Amino acid sequence: MVKVNANYLKLQAGYLFPEISRRVNAFLASKPDAQLIRLGIGDVTEPLPKACCEAMKAAIKEMSGVEGFHGYGPEQGYSWLREVIAKQDYQSRKCEISPEEIFVSDGSKCDSSNILDILGQGNRIAVTDPVYPVYVDSNVMSGNTGRAGDLGRYEGLVYLPITAANNFEAQLPEEHVDLIYLCFPNNPTGAVASLDQLRRWVAYAKEHQALILFDAAYEAFIQDPALPHSIYEVDGARECAIEFRSFSKNAGFTGTRCAFTVVPKTLKGKTDDGAEIDLWSLWSRRQSTKFNGVSYIVQRGAEAVYSSEGQAETKELISFYMENASIIRRKLMSLGFKVFGGEHAPYVWVNTPSNMDSWQFFDHLLHHANVVGTPGSGFGASGEGYFRLSAFNSRSNVEKAMERIALL
Ligand SMILES: *Cc1c(COP(=O)(O)O)cnc(C)c1O
Numbered sequence: 001m002v003k004v005n006a007n008y009l010k011l012q013a014g015y016l017f018p019e020i021s022r023r024v025n026a027f028l029a030s031k032p033d034a035q036l037i038r039l040g041i042g043d044v045t046e047p048l049p050k051a052c053c054e055a056m057k058a059a060i061k062e063m064s065g066v067e068g069f070h071g072y073g074p075e076q077g078y079s080w081l082r083e084v085i086a087k088q089d090y091q092s093r094k095c096e097i098s099p100e101e102i103f104v105s106d107g108s109k110c111d112s113s114n115i116l117d118i119l120g121q122g123n124r125i126a127v128t129d130p131v132y133p134v135y136v137d138s139n140v141m142s143g144n145t146g147r148a149g150d151l152g153r154y155e156g157l158v159y160l161p162i163t164a165a166n167n168f169e170a171q172l173p174e175e176h177v178d179l180i181y182l183c184f185p186n187n188p189t190g191a192v193a194s195l196d197q198l199r200r201w202v203a204y205a206k207e208h209q210a211l212i213l214f215d216a217a218y219e220a221f222i223q224d225p226a227l228p229h230s231i232y233e234v235d236g237a238r239e240c241a242i243e244f245r246s247f248s249k250n251a252g253f254t255g256t257r258c259a260f261t262v263v264p265k266t267l268k269g270k271t272d273d274g275a276e277i278d279l280w281s282l283w284s285r286r287q288s289t290k291f292n293g294v295s296y297i298v299q300r301g302a303e304a305v306y307s308s309e310g311q312a313e314t315k316e317l318i319s320f321y322m323e324n325a326s327i328i329r330r331k332l333m334s335l336g337f338k339v340f341g342g343e344h345a346p347y348v349w350v351n352t353p354s355n356m357d358s359w360q361f362f363d364h365l366l367h368h369a370n371v372v373g374t375p376g377s378g379f380g381a382s383g384e385g386y387f388r389l390s391a392f393n394s395r396s397n398v399e400k401a402m403e404r405i406a407l408l
Contacts, residue, residue, distance in 0.1 A: 007143045012152055016133060016378030017041060020362075027366055037401040039328075039389045040372040042187065042347070044252045046320060048301075049313035052251060055304035059297040070296040075288045077104025077260065081299050084306045085260060089245065095232035101264050101280065103287055104302075106294050108217055108244040108259040112181075113138030115213060115242065115261070117290070118282040119269070123178035126158040128170050130188055130379030130386070132215065135181040151381035161382040162189060164351070168340065169197060172204045180205065182231075183215040185222060188379045188388045189349045190325075190341015192227055198234045205240035211267070211279075212241040217259075220250035220318050222344045238264040242279070249346070251305045251314050258294050258302040321346045324398045325391035331402040332389075346391040349376070361387050369404035 020040055028034060062068030076082070082099035090097035105111050113134055125144060127135050136154065139145055146155025153159055158177055160170035168191035173180075182201060184193040205212050214231040222229055231241045246259035253259075267279040294302075304310045325342035332339045332350055342348035352361035358375030365371045365387075376386030391398070 005141065007141050010140050010145065010147050010154070011137060012148055015137075016374070019378070020372065020374065023363065023366065024372055034370045036366075036370050036372055037393070037397045037404075038372045039391075039393060039398075039401055040374045042249075042390050042392060043254050044249060044321075044392050045394060046252055046317055048252050048256065049305070049310055049317065051304040051307050051310035051313055052253075052256075052301040055307075056297050056301040059300035063297065073293045073296055073299070075291055075293050076284065077102065077294065078296070078299050081303050082260075084303060088306050090230065090232060090262075093230060093233060095230050096238065097232055097262055097264065101262055103261045103263060103283065104294055104299060105259050105261060105287075105291065106257045107248070108215065108246040108261065109134055111259060111261045112213060112215060112244050113141075114286070114290075115283070116142045116144070117286050118279060119179065119211075120272070124158060124176060125156075125179045125181075126160055126173050126177040127181045128162045128183075128186075129153070129159040129381060130162065130376060130383035131181070132183055132187050133379065135213075153381055159380070159382075162186075162191065163382050163386075164338070164340065167191075168349075169193075172200060176208050176210075178208070178210050180210055180212045181215070182212055183217070185218040185345035186341070186347075187218065187345070188347055188374065188376065188383065189386075190343070190345035190347040191349075192222060192344040195226075195228045195233060198228055198231055198237075202231070202234045202236050202240060206236055210240065211269070212237075214241050214243045216243055217246045217249055218345050219245065220314065221322060221346055223322065224344065227344065232262070232264075238266045240267070242267065247302050247305060250318065251302070251310070252317060253298075253302070256298055256301060258298050320395075321391045324393060324395065327395075327398055327402060328389055328391060331406065335406060342391065348389045348391065350387050350389065352376075352385055352387050358384055358387055364408070365405070368408055369401070371401045371404060 082102040085102050086097050086099045145157055148154050158173055162168045162170050168189045219229040231237045231243050243262040247253035263280045263283045265280045268276045269279050270276055328348045329339050329342045338351040340349040358377040362375045374388040376383030
């Protein structure tokens, strides 16, 4: 019989979102008429920008004729898309990133886990706690951890707690690590990093010859112009960081699928015998072998995000969600909750009230307000006592959910 990847058996059985579904379904079975409002999973709700739809329609029209037909495209993405990304997302912010360093893909969830393909075994790996579960689970699947202990923390990973006590700013690891996952603006806490904070990470990475994996999927939600959108705004980051970006949250592409990863040509890793090798070539090789590119139609849709209409429409989408976040923040603060995030990110992170733990508060909200959120402990042991509410919903649902929470 075929052997399975035994690392998968180390994954925690009660993974967060299936457990949420289980509790929601059990509740709905007893109360089928309940009008649930879901502020749980971070999926967008508003329609695609018109500019993207028009561009995709035009691309379908092209594809329907022999002359405009496109078969396989370049695995790394079409150059017209990579050029506009390099120019508008990076060069405009004085980040020295070239189109060849951009790899277009079908999602940054995939990229942030696939990146482990080009990294070896035995790296010391640091993640924040709480954390976007993909970073941890992909390392478990790749055999980079031991088993999960009592708190659900895996042996072999270095966990960096982020809580109100440190203002959601992880301390630099006291020990040596080789790989560091950072996500700003942060999912789940909604925290954002200052330029100084990123400078400290880059300095650590350079000192330890470590690699930073920087997830900037939520950069478009940053409201304060002084805050960095990219790790490459820090000098030296080209020598120590890979950045993930996505059109999922800024342009509503969660169901359309387009993202990109930046791998500077100046990044190095080492082989078992200590020879230096550049990561760009390895990622390029990995993508050419295992990936066949994003559809022409979708890449035309993503290109339209950078048109003036696309920019105006995505800005409006973001403002819409950020107003939701602000409504959630204001209401919960007025009710006496301790509220974090939601100012530069579509997530509001709150302390659970009355000594309830995260799952108790989840059940309380579900049963008494018919509102679904996400228990903080599902993102890591240090998320215990917190709860995440997402701003991705209609205005009326957000307002209704807040009215119901006020009546608790
Ligand atoms: C939503 C999200 C992404 C985007 O993933 P896609 O696969 O591009 O849809 C990436 N990172 C984090 C932390 C996210 O929450």
